Amino acid sequence: MWSGVLPRPEDFGKYGEIVPDAPERILRMAEQEQQHRINLESQMVPADVLAGKRGQWLGAAISVLALSLAAIVSILGGPWQVSVALVGVPVLSVARSLVSAWRSKG
Numbered sequence: 001m002w003s004g005v006l007p008r009p010e011d012f013g014k015y016g017e018i019v020p021d022a023p024e025r026i027l028r029m030a031e032q033e034q035q036h037r038i039n040l041e042s043q044m045v046p047a048d049v050l051a052g053k054r055g056q057w058l059g060a061a062i063s064v065l066a067l068s069l070a071a072i073v074s075i076l077g078g079p080w081q082v083s084v085a086l087v088g089v090p091v092l093s094v095a096r097s098l099v100s101a102w103r104s105k106g
Contacts, residue, residue, distance in 0.1 A: 005030045059097070063090035 002008045006026060007015065015022035070086035073079075 005033065059090075059093065062093070066090045 006012060012023055012026070015026065019025075066086045066089050070083040073086065074083045
């Protein structure tokens with residue numbers, strides 16, 4: 001059993017007997033595939049980092065907004081349930097994110 005991008009070494013030369021430039025074409029194809037993967041990864045890694053940063057800033061903004069609204073409701077004498085609900089949303093969101101991250105790593 002053989003697994004890999006290229007044919008088994010003993011079969012590789014036989015391709016050249018059937019089509020004269022087949023070994024060069026097969027090698028070129030493998031090199032192009034490798035270069036394509038490198039290019040994709042060089043684009044995906046920075047995009048993932050940027051998306052992570054954007055998510056952190058958005059989460060922080062939502063948390064600050066919810067906590068500020070909870071404080072305002074409390075200062076204005078609103079029902080305590082509203083303040084608890086406003087504080088609970090960011091806390092539960094952070095907990096959900098932590099659980100999701102923990103499960104994806106495990």
